[in-house]
Amino acid sequence: MLKKSILITTAIIFLVVAAFIGTSIYTLYSKKEISVDPKLKEISGIEFDKHQRLWAINDSGDEPKLYRLNKDGSIAKEILVTNAKNIDWEDMTQNKFGHFFLGDFGNNKNERKWLTIYKIENPIDIKGNTTEAEIIKFTYPELDGTPVTPEQRNYDLEAFVALGRHLYLFTKNRTEPFDGITNVYKVGDHAANFDAQLIDSFKTCTTMEKLCWITSAALSPDRKKLVLLDSTSIWLFENYKGDKFFSGDVSRIDLGIVTQKEAITFYDDNTIVFTDEEFKGIGGNAYFIKLDEVTKNVIRKVSNLQSADK
Template sequence: MLKKSLLTVFILSVTIIGLLVGSSIYTLYSKKRLTVDPKLREISGIEFDKFNRLWAINDSGDEPKLYRLNEDGSIAKEILVTNAKNIDWEDMTQNKFGHFFLGDFGNNKNDRKWLTIYKIENPIDIKGDTTEAEIIKFTYPEMDGSPIQPDQRNFDLEAFVALGRHLYLFTKNRTEPFDGITKVYKVGDHAANFDAQLIDSFQTCTTMEKLCWITSAALSPDRTKLVLLDSTSIWLFENFQGDKFFSGDVSRIDLGIVTQKEAITFYDDNTIVFTDEEFKGIGGNAYVIKLDEVEKKVIRKVPKANQ
């Protein structure tokens, strides 16, 4: 009798786990729109140009190039940034004028003292297949030259947005023990050497770093919504004031199974596109969600009187 009970419990457990995994897979892949060209297997940043065509960049190891994608995910055009290097390109964003910014600021070991952002014109204004960038350099004042202690390893970076005349940088937390805090730094959007100014922070989770460290960011075209991407979620921030992104309402959108999600952008004020890197045959896709259709878990709702 005991053996039958144990077998029943085992079968029920396996069934429940299978249903949960299946549900998580469906949650992600029901949003899939295309498979990205294999040349972009480490896609790390995406952005739409003024003609609403999707551009992408690769992570470290590739040439300093932008790639325009066709609607089927194949590559339509490549643009080489002639005065750039791709040490660790991690995100791409644009300002209200349409300038693209390419973030060469990956800092896995927290040992890069000076980091780089390349500013170029909107790709529709680039006539050939090469361009030259304006170069923005920045450093963290907190990195004073002494070794970074494990509990202070929060100088890696994979996410940024442009607002006004500034760029806002969201760190990828690598602290040990993991505290789940992404810090927000601010630098100018023009060629100069900047000390990044720490202005805010937000805690995602404290469980496993690979589940909730921040890998990309985007602002809606009307600049009223901010999204931060991690391996399982989109964090949505609304009704904030100025550049106090975390001062308003906060929601979380579940993206299902864990994949290496590395890039996110807005197509319009209601439509979000995000991608994941290909790893052992999993990922390498672009996905689409509509904010007015997707389920959102409210994390914090600020009373209107306080907004």
């Protein structure tokens, strides 16, 4: 009788786990729009130009190139940035004028002292297959040359956005023990050497670092929504004031099964596009979601807090 009970319990647990995994897979793949060209196996940043055409960059190991994608995910055009290097390109963003910014600021070991952002014209205005970039350099003033201790390893970057005349950088936390905090730094959006200014921080989660790492960021065209991407979710920030992104409403959108999600952008104010890298036949896709159609898990509602304070 006991053996039968154990078998029944095991079967129930198996069915529950199978249902959970199946639901997680459906949650992600129901949003799939296209498969990305295999040449972009390590796609790390995406952005739409003024004609709503999708551009992408690869992570380290590739040439310093941008790739324009056709609607089926194949490559339509390549542009080489002639005065750039791809040491560790990790994200791409643009300002309201359409200038693209390419973030060469991956810093896995927290050892790079000076990091680089390349600023180019909107690719739609590039007539040939090459361009030159304006070069922005920055460092962290907190680093005084001494080795970074495990609990301080929060100087890796894979996410940034442009707002006004500044760029806002969101760290990929590698602290030990992992505390789940992404820091926000600010630098100028023009060619110069900057000391990155720490302005804010936000805690995502502390369950597992690989589930909580911030790997990309994007602002909506109207600049009223910020999203941060991790392996399983999108963090949505709304109703903030100025560049105090974490001062307003916070929601989390579940993206289902864990894949190496590395790039996110807005197609319009209601539509988000994100991609994942291909790994052992999994991923390598672009996914579309509409904010008015997805479930948002509310983490904080400022209006509720203000009502409670009255």
